[in-house]
Amino acid sequence: MHLLLRLGERDGKPDYESVHVEPIAGNRFRVLYSPGFAYGVAAGDELEVDEEGRYRVVARAGNLSVRLLCGSGVADIEQSLTEQIERIGGRLDGQVRAGLAYTIPLSVGRDVIGQLFAKAKQENPSALWEYGNVYDEDGKLMEWLRSEA
Template structure:
């Protein structure tokens, strides 16, 4: 048995999400260093579009990135008029968990991020998300990566 003398290094990367008043807005996400400027994303973003956990990204110093290798996951982002309740987060965690995915939110419950395998299929994912969203006042959800990115529901 051989041991890798240098296991992957856990770190965080800063990705450009948008600009507000001409100033960049960044999202900091967990990642594994693969090579200089090349990272495997460990968590799906809540603000950034175009990537999901499992993707390998080339990241520049200004936070811009390109997906070098697409992973097996879809990222679904959801937001509403206000904050989510702990119950609504528990509901989507339970529903998406049945598909083998995970749902996460920041402590203030301002938005929800879902990571689920592409293999589950868009129809099954859309059904779960639509059913959940129908029970939450004012919520919209969209695919944050893949061909479906930026398609709000």
């Protein structure tokens, strides 16, 4: 099933991302694929979601959400990068013309992940990449990762 997660507002109106989830109980859901836009969450995490789409992670699955964006498109990047991500136990969760969303186990290590994405950026200078669930809105390491740092 799909669930709308609130991203914030755009032009004074709520903005949402539709994500694949499985219901657990009541307003609690498990995310099946790392989102492309919603921050703070990755595949496997359990969320509580209110009627307006605001969400709170209540249980972490131990995965990192990593996104790559490229204004010129990701067609030339996707195959090679996805093969490398799969070799370390990750997977491609979503793709649009200009973006890729991956889920990678935290146990791989952020150094290894960072090296893979830095190489992809070096080979495709217009590409940008980011973690979707590592830093908070102030740029600080999220609480759930502080013991892993």
